[in-house]
Amino acid sequence: MLGMLGIIISLGLLMYLAYRGITVLILAPLLAMLAVLFSGDIPALAGYTEVFMKGFAGFAKLYFPLFLLGAIFGKIMDEIGAAKGIAEFISSKLGADKAILSVVLSCAILTYGGVSLFVVAFAVYPIAAALFRRAEIPKRFIPASLALGSFTFTMTALPGTPQIQNAIPMSFFGTNSFAAPVLGLIGAAVMFGGGMFWITRRVKKAQAAGEGYGNHLNENIKEIDDDKLPSFFNAMLPIIIVLVVNYILSFIVFANMEAPYLEELYGTSISKVKGSWALIVALVVAILVAIIVNRKNIDDLKKTINDGAMGSLLAIMNTASEVGYGTVIKSLGAFAMVKTAILAIPGTPLISLAVSTSTLAGITGSASGGMSIALAALGETYMAKAQALGINPEAFHRIAAMACGGLDTLPHNGAVITLLAVTQLTHKDSYADLGMCTVVIPLIATAVAIVFATMGVV
Numbered sequence: 001m002l003g004m005l006g007i008i009i010s011l012g013l014l015m016y017l018a019y020r021g022i023t024v025l026i027l028a029p030l031l032a033m034l035a036v037l038f039s040g041d042i043p044a045l046a047g048y049t050e051v052f053m054k055g056f057a058g059f060a061k062l063y064f065p066l067f068l069l070g071a072i073f074g075k076i077m078d079e080i081g082a083a084k085g086i087a088e089f090i091s092s093k094l095g096a097d098k099a100i101l102s103v104v105l106s107c108a109i110l111t112y113g114g115v116s117l118f119v120v121a122f123a124v125y126p127i128a129a130a131l132f133r134r135a136e137i138p139k140r141f142i143p144a145s146l147a148l149g150s151f152t153f154t155m156t157a158l159p160g161t162p163q164i165q166n167a168i169p170m171s172f173f174g175t176n177s178f179a180a181p182v183l184g185l186i187g188a189a190v191m192f193g194g195g196m197f198w199i200t201r202r203v204k205k206a207q208a209a210g211e212g213y214g215n216h217l218n219e220n221i222k223e224i225d226d227d228k229l230p231s232f233f234n235a236m237l238p239i240i241i242v243l244v245v246n247y248i249l250s251f252i253v254f255a256n257m258e259a260p261y262l263e264e265l266y267g268t269s270i271s272k273v274k275g276s277w278a279l280i281v282a283l284v285v286a287i288l289v290a291i292i293v294n295r296k297n298i299d300d301l302k303k304t305i306n307d308g309a310m311g312s313l314l315a316i317m318n319t320a321s322e323v324g325y326g327t328v329i330k331s332l333g334a335f336a337m338v339k340t341a342i343l344a345i346p347g348t349p350l351i352s353l354a355v356s357t358s359t360l361a362g363i364t365g366s367a368s369g370g371m372s373i374a375l376a377a378l379g380e381t382y383m384a385k386a387q388a389l390g391i392n393p394e395a396f397h398r399i400a401a402m403a404c405g406g407l408d409t410l411p412h413n414g415a416v417i418t419l420l421a422v423t424q425l426t427h428k429d430s431y432a433d434l435g436m437c438t439v440v441i442p443l444i445a446t447a448v449a450i451v452f453a454t455m456g457v458v
Contacts, residue, residue, distance in 0.1 A: 003039035003334030006039055006332075007035050007334055010329070011363050013031055014325070019412030024321050024325075028324060032052050055328070056321060058327075059319065067319075070312070072309055072312070073286060083120060086232065087102075089232040099131035100203065102127075104149040107120050108150075114161075120149075128142050141430070144437045147419060152405060152437065152438055155367070157445065157449075162246065162283065165405060167276065170272075171273070174269075175275060175393055175397040176274060177275055238287070242283060255274075258270070323372040323376060330376065339377065350450045353396060355403075358403040358404065366413070366414070367408035394458045416434065
């Protein structure tokens with residue numbers, strides 16, 4: 001009983017203190033040790049060096065290449081002006097009267113192509129502000145529009161997305177990034193359609209009440225110099241490369257490859273690494289193409305690559321710390337009760353997977369962190385259930401990915417706080433609509449996908 005109390009207090013403090021702005025690099029090991037002290041199962045120092053750090057290092061080993069290459073790719077796409085160029089092209093074609101759709105599609109294309117969510121927010125915001133001001137749409141709806149295109153269907157649902165939230169389940173279920181494409185498309189349609197309906201309806205209501213863009217002083221929005229932007233083709237080419245190379249490697253090159261040396265030398269198998277290998281090669285090729293095609297737009301290539309590489313470190317260290325925390329919690333005797341309660345949720349195991357993943361994502365304030373903790377603790381159990389019940393592992397992959405994108409964007413989420421800071425708005429101004437688009441509707445989409453998955457749709 002004391003061990004369970006320790007887990008509850010530890011999780012509660014993790015959520016509260018993360019919201020107060022304390023880094024999980026400090027919080028995760030300290031609160032993991034707090035839970036250890038309550039349980040008395042293992043010595044605290046052994047829990048830190050032998051359990052926490054083992055989980056930390058294991059996650060870093062698996063996913064550091066994806067974080068590193070993704071950050072470099074995003075930095076290069078930002079440096080060459082590709083992100084702004086794509087957003088400007090789409091907005092010019094759709095027109096001012098389609099401002100919301102322009103912003104959402106711009107963000108969606110960029111994130112589906114592998115550009116970091118944070119890079120997208122910084123790149124598209126100036127264009128969104130100009131479009132919303134021209135169309136007299138209240139500025140408070142910009143965060144919801146940016147988040148709908150960046151934090152929802154392109155992050156977790158669309159098959160093939162190279163975002164880390166879609167990559168993590170691959171090693172647990174032996175899948176690739178295109179897992180359960182039909183379920184993904186269904187979930188994406190619900191998220192996109194529901195989000196667009198909600199924002200459009202809310203904007204019309206606000207405009208009918210006489211609300212316009214508003215008077216926002218000191219926006220300090222940098223004007224876009226069209227002469228320095230790459231052509232739409234040059235901007236899109238690296239994104240197309242990521243998706244095409246990833247697809248070819250996933251379904252042709254690595255699909256039927258036999259690599260017995262992996263088992264003999266490294267204790268793994270081609271099914272567990274092929275998804276990561278495909279994404280690594282796709283990102284490397286895309287980075288090289290982006291540099292070659294748009295070299296004249298890069299002032300200092302060495303600095304750009306170095307900045308991208310250094311920027312990847314905080315992201316993976318934060319997530320790896322949360323995984324280390326989850327590894328410690330999983331090792332405690334009291335966790336057996338938590339595991340039993342989760343697996344006892346009635347209905348298909350897809351429901352308990354979604355509940356555990358989304359809940360942990362909400363507690364940690366991180367989609368990738370919450371999903372990593374859930375799958376590290378229960379991934380093998382769910383894989384065994386998939387085999388025993390005849391459920392396609394791809395369904396577990398897609399449901400886990402979609403579920404992590406629900407409660408993750410509660411008010412304490414770092415991406416939410418950053419997005420509001422970029423747009424110079426507050427939770428009071430914009431969170432109600434942002435939360436509807438990134439929490440409520442994605443949860444509904446996950447539920448819909450689970451219904452289809454139980455009917456055998458993948």
